[in-house]
Amino acid sequence: MSDNNEFLPLDETYGTKALFVGSEAEQWNSLATVPPITMSTVFKQASLDEPQEFLYGRFGNPSRKVMEKCIAALECGKYCYSYASGLGAIHAIFTLLNAGDHVIVGDDIYGGSNALINKIFKRIGLETSFVDTTDLSNVEKAFKPNTKLIFIESPTNPTLKVTDLEEIAKLAKSRNILTAIDNTFLTSYFQKPLNFGFDIVMHSCTKYIGGHSDVTMGVLITNCEKLASELEIIQMYGGSVPSPFDCFLVQRSLKTLSIRMDVHQKNGYAVAKFLEKHPLIEKVVHPGLPSHPQYEITKKQTSGHSGMICFYIKDAEVKQTKKFLTSLKMIILGGSVGGVKTLAQSPSIISHRQMPREEKLRLGITDNCIRLSIGIESVKDLTADLDQALKAAFE
Structure with missing residues (x-):
C-alpha cells in the first residue's frame, strides 16, 4: 500500500489456503475439485441410534460446512458460523447477552448496526455506551460492573477511524469482558483480529468476501470452544442461516479474494x-x-x-x-x-x-x-x- 512497505507482511499462504481448505476433492465420491451445491434440506438417517453428520438443512449443510471451514482457516480461527446477512451475524453476537448487560460500542459504526442496537436490543433491556475507541481512556471510563462486551469496527464505517486492537483486547481480558469486531472493511487478508486477542470476528460476506455484489451473508469466527457452542445454538435455532447456493457463491469468491x-x-x-x-x-x-x-x-x-x-x-x-x-x-x-x-x-x-x-x-x-x-x-x-x-x- 505505502511506497515504503511499512505495514505488516502479507500472509504468503493465504491464496493457497483459500483455494484448497474445504474444497478437498477427496471428500466427494465424484472427486469434484469444486464442491457441489447441496440443496437438500433433509438427510436420510441410518437409524435412530446413529445420527448422521447432517440431519436437517437449518442445522447443517455440506455446502455451508466447507465454506465455514475455509473462512475459519483464513481468519486463523477454529470455528466459523454463518448467518443470512451481516446484521444477522451481529444479531447473533448480541444474542449471547442477557437483559441488563452493558455493552461498549464504537461510536462510528455502520448505520444498520447502530439501528439494530438502538432500535431492537436497547428495547429488550441491553445497556449501551457509544464511545470513540481510538482513545483508550474513553473505553476505560465507560466500563461498568455489568459490562459484558466491547463491539467495534476498525477501520470504522464511514470515517475509517482505527482502534488499537491489542490494547482493547488487553483491557477487556483484564476484566473478563468479551470482545467482538466487524472486520468487513479489511477481511482476514489484511487484518486478523483473533491474533491480537479478540474473541469474535465478524464479516459481512455481502461485501469484500463475496466481492461481486450478488450474495448476502454474515459470518462469525472464534477460537473459543464455549463461544462456538453458543453461536452454533444461535445459528440452529435463531433461524438466520444462508442458503446452500449463497454458500457456494462465497466459497467460489474466497478463491480470488x-x-x-x-x-x-x-x-x-x-x-x-x-x-x-x-x-x-x-x-x-x-x-x-x-x-x-x-x-x-x-x-x-x-x-x-x-x-x-x-x-x-x-x-x-x-x-x-x-x-x-x-x-x-x-x-x-x-x-x-x-x-x-x-x-x-x-x-x-x-x-x-x-x-x-x-x-x-x-x-x-x-x-x-x-x-x-x-x-x-x-x-x-x-x-x-x-x-x-x-x-x-x-x-
Missing part, C-alpha cells in the same frame, strides 16, 4: 492520493496515508488497506453533494461496499440516514462527506470520473 484485495488496495491508494491533491477536496481519510491520525497503529496491526476511502468536498452543501453523486458516469451511486465495481454514496443521506443529525455532525458525517468503495477498474478511468463529477458539482 487475495487477488481482488490486492487490486482494491492498489486502486484505493492511488485514488486517495489523487483526491488528496485535488483543489476541490477539503480532506481525504485513508488509513494507508501518512495523513491518517492512526497511521502508526494501522502499520502495527494490518498488512494493508482495502478500497475504502472517505473524503470531504470543499465548501459543499447538500446541493453540491447530490450533484457530484448524480454526475458520476462510471462510478455507481449505491449503498453497499466491497464489490468489483466502484460505489459512491453520501453516508449522511444513505447509510446513516436514521442517525440524529447532531450525532452525525459529531462523528464527522457531514453533508459534504463521501464514502467510496473503490473497485478493480482502471485507476485512470476512476480518477477521470471523479474529477469531472467534482467540477460538475459546482457548475
